Amino acid sequence: MFVTIKDLQKSEEKAEITVAGMVHDFKDMGKFAFVSLRVADGVVQCVYNYGADVKKLKLESAVTASGEKIDDRRAPNGFEIHIKNVNVLSVPHEDAPDLIKNKSKTSMDADLKYRVVSLRNNRRRAVFALQSALVAGFRAFLSQNAFTEIFSPKIGAGSAEGGANMFKLEYFGQKAFLAQSPQFYKQMLIPVYMRVFEIAPVFRAEKHDTPRHLNEYISVDFEMGFIDSFKDICETERNMLKFTFDYIRENYPNLLSTLKIELPDIKEIPYVTFREAKEAVAAKYNRKIKDPYDLEPEEERLISQMYKEEFDTDFVFVTHYPDKKRPFYAKNDPNDEKYTLSFDLLYKGMEITTGGQRVHNYEEQYAKMERKGLAPADFESYLMLHKYGCPPHGGLGLGLERFCMKILDEANIRTTSLFPRDTARLTP
Numbered sequence: 001m002f003v004t005i006k007d008l009q010k011s012e013e014k015a016e017i018t019v020a021g022m023v024h025d026f027k028d029m030g031k032f033a034f035v036s037l038r039v040a041d042g043v044v045q046c047v048y049n050y051g052a053d054v055k056k057l058k059l060e061s062a063v064t065a066s067g068e069k070i071d072d073r074r075a076p077n078g079f080e081i082h083i084k085n086v087n088v089l090s091v092p093h094e095d096a097p098d099l100i101k102n103k104s105k106t107s108m109d110a111d112l113k114y115r116v117v118s119l120r121n122n123r124r125r126a127v128f129a130l131q132s133a134l135v136a137g138f139r140a141f142l143s144q145n146a147f148t149e150i151f152s153p154k155i156g157a158g159s160a161e162g163g164a165n166m167f168k169l170e171y172f173g174q175k176a177f178l179a180q181s182p183q184f185y186k187q188m189l190i191p192v193y194m195r196v197f198e199i200a201p202v203f204r205a206e207k208h209d210t211p212r213h214l215n216e217y218i219s220v221d222f223e224m225g226f227i228d229s230f231k232d233i234c235e236t237e238r239n240m241l242k243f244t245f246d247y248i249r250e251n252y253p254n255l256l257s258t259l260k261i262e263l264p265d266i267k268e269i270p271y272v273t274f275r276e277a278k279e280a281v282a283a284k285y286n287r288k289i290k291d292p293y294d295l296e297p298e299e300e301r302l303i304s305q306m307y308k309e310e311f312d313t314d315f316v317f318v319t320h321y322p323d324k325k326r327p328f329y330a331k332n333d334p335n336d337e338k339y340t341l342s343f344d345l346l347y348k349g350m351e352i353t354t355g356g357q358r359v360h361n362y363e364e365q366y367a368k369m370e371r372k373g374l375a376p377a378d379f380e381s382y383l384m385l386h387k388y389g390c391p392p393h394g395g396l397g398l399g400l401e402r403f404c405m406k407i408l409d410e411a412n413i414r415t416t417s418l419f420p421r422d423t424a425r426l427t428p
């Protein structure tokens, strides 16, 4: 029995086949019908010749259909199935809301409320198939480059960067928090594996309601030891993105045509320091610098615009963020202690990654914690990393939904989250 278009494409012309799928569309033409079946990797076109015996199929029925595979270059996947026999396995209890075939424009609220159904839409399901493909590419690249995949706990006592935006929970009478990043664990595992990665949910108790933030998102994190410079991390990210885009082009051509997108062709990614970038957009676009320590969303947009105009690139690494706005584990630039050896990757006007080199020396980390007003005693297990030996290292975190949103030129991150968690949404 066939469940994918990929395998059907490989089977011979006129082969007698059986395919399993959901009735995605049904058009009664009198003596025959056009039937679309939703299978694992898309929608298969079928012609159902039942002669005088009109056998209507209800949408969203689960069926197996047997018939002949007919190659036809005009058909969406290069073939059709001429169905002779249908076996109905299950019939829906009710007609689904009209969100599956993109006939009328669906509002985001309706889309999210009825996600269980709206995801059956061909494009929407392709969005999340793209996410799956991106993760498959990242994983393949990282595994090939000696990174070990880790699974760090999401419930913990402390916090990496302060408790302000962490969700609190009751834990058998103790106070516990949901992890806002796997930062500490990635670092702790550096002397163990030298290179680690994790692709998992993280939680941010940010109260704001913006088109770029979720309260739970998938963070693609990696961390690598024995780096010469933070630019080793940037170059690894560049190679990972390039590998992944090539991997998807090669392995998922149907997906890209369904989504009607082309993935970027990554060559060199330019570097610019935080200060230079800030000053350049202030001068070029005639703006006042309001916050000298961080980039406003509008500045991220303008930096990208400037690099698009001047260098025709959608990606730019902004480096050397001020120490003031970077966490205590960020390593300062020995040439100018006001800045850190850290970076953000901007893509089409928005930050998609933050990364950098970390402090690896015990005394240096101890002193930096105190300087930032933190009590080293609160970080006992984390500081064992530095105390008991650790190489120079660094890493990054990339937000999967945000990256996907920018690849697809979507305006709101909720559209690229399977079941988004925002300040108002806890179901489905």
Ligand code: ATP
Pocket (backbone or CB within 6 Å): 204, 206, 212, 213, 214, 215, 216, 217, 219, 351, 352, 353, 354, 397, 398, 399, 400, 401, 402, 403, 413
């Ligand atoms: P922003 O400035 O956009 O709020 P951030 O600097 O607080 O992001 P980091 O802690 O640096 O975010 O997280 C690393 C990456 O994770 C970001 O570059 C982004 O891709 C993603 N990310 C961060 N916060 C969120 C969120 N609330 N929802 C979705 N993705 C997020």
Ligand code: MG
Pocket (backbone or CB within 6 Å): 344, 351, 353, 354
């Ligand atoms: Mg950031």
